[in-house]
Amino acid sequence: MAREVQVEGVVLRRWYAGEYDKWVSLLTPESGKLRLRVRGGRKPKSRMGMLTEPLSHIKARVIEGREQRLLVQPQLVRSYVNVRLDLERLTIALALGETLDRWLPEEHPEPEVYAVLVDALGSLESGALPAGVAAWAIWRWLAVLGYAPEVGQCARCGAGGGDGGVIVGGQLWCARCAPRDNGVPLSSRAVERLQECLQGEPLEARPDEAQMLLRAGLRYAEDALESPLRWLEFWERLSALRESG
Ligand SMILES: [Zn+2]
Numbered sequence: 001m002a003r004e005v006q007v008e009g010v011v012l013r014r015w016y017a018g019e020y021d022k023w024v025s026l027l028t029p030e031s032g033k034l035r036l037r038v039r040g041g042r043k044p045k046s047r048m049g050m051l052t053e054p055l056s057h058i059k060a061r062v063i064e065g066r067e068q069r070l071l072v073q074p075q076l077v078r079s080y081v082n083v084r085l086d087l088e089r090l091t092i093a094l095a096l097g098e099t100l101d102r103w104l105p106e107e108h109p110e111p112e113v114y115a116v117l118v119d120a121l122g123s124l125e126s127g128a129l130p131a132g133v134a135a136w137a138i139w140r141w142l143a144v145l146g147y148a149p150e151v152g153q154c155a156r157c158g159a160g161g162g163d164g165g166v167i168v169g170g171q172l173w174c175a176r177c178a179p180r181d182n183g184v185p186l187s188s189r190a191v192e193r194l195q196e197c198l199q200g201e202p203l204e205a206r207p208d209e210a211q212m213l214l215r216a217g218l219r220y221a222e223d224a225l226e227s228p229l230r231w232l233e234f235w236e237r238l239s240a241l242r243e244s245g
Contacts, residue, residue, distance in 0.1 A: 008059045012097040029111040033104045036071035080125045089124045092134045116140045132210035136203035138217035143198045147224045164188040184216040
């Protein structure tokens with residue numbers, strides 16, 4: 001990276017460094033995930049601090065130091081106000097950011113992964129079904145990163161995906177062949193939606209299908225990437241609370 005560059009990106013996560021500073025993990029399309037120090041970013045009422053909170057879409061300058069990189073002069077591109085005002089949307093958006101922060105290595109550009117994040121935040125901001133947005137983003141990321149499961153037919157008996165089934169170890173098993181108590185069962189419609197999503201189409205799922213696909217996506221991601229995503233449990237509790245009114 002040059003001594004000083006202009007970047008645009010979305011803050012995935014932040015953590016504090018001492019009394020006044022903080023670190024952010026910024027996802028950029030050209031340089032991938034960058035770990036940057038924000039001088040004075042922890043001070044109360046600091047504008048630098050406010051602009052570099054998770055989910056902020058910013059432009060900024062990055063200065064290469066001897067031991068660390070500094071983020072300076074952040075300018076807001078988009079702040080996702082509606083997302084911040086709604087507990088479910090905010091929870092999902094923050095969880096998506098943390099998920100990418102865990103999955104992506106530093107300084108490895110993944111422009112398509114970035115584009116999916118920006119799309120997902122935009123959809124949450126404009127009122128799309130939160131579980132549907134999250135399911136779409138998780139499955140798109142898995143596909144882009146090379147972890148898409150084979151869902152065209154049952155891996156065991158060859159039956160088409162039309163009967164629904166369960167994803168086991170990267171493959172679809174139809175409802176008849178699937179081992180009991182293993183994975184999240186998907187309806188035939190959910191399997192069709194998943195196929196479309198893996199091929200890069202938008203996810204147009206009903207709420208029950210979106211929930212199924214999100215659960216299945218998170219379970220699958222845990223197995224495929226061997227990286228537990230704690231937010232599944234939290235999100236399930238949150239949606240149970242909402243359903244009970
Ligand atoms: Zn089968």
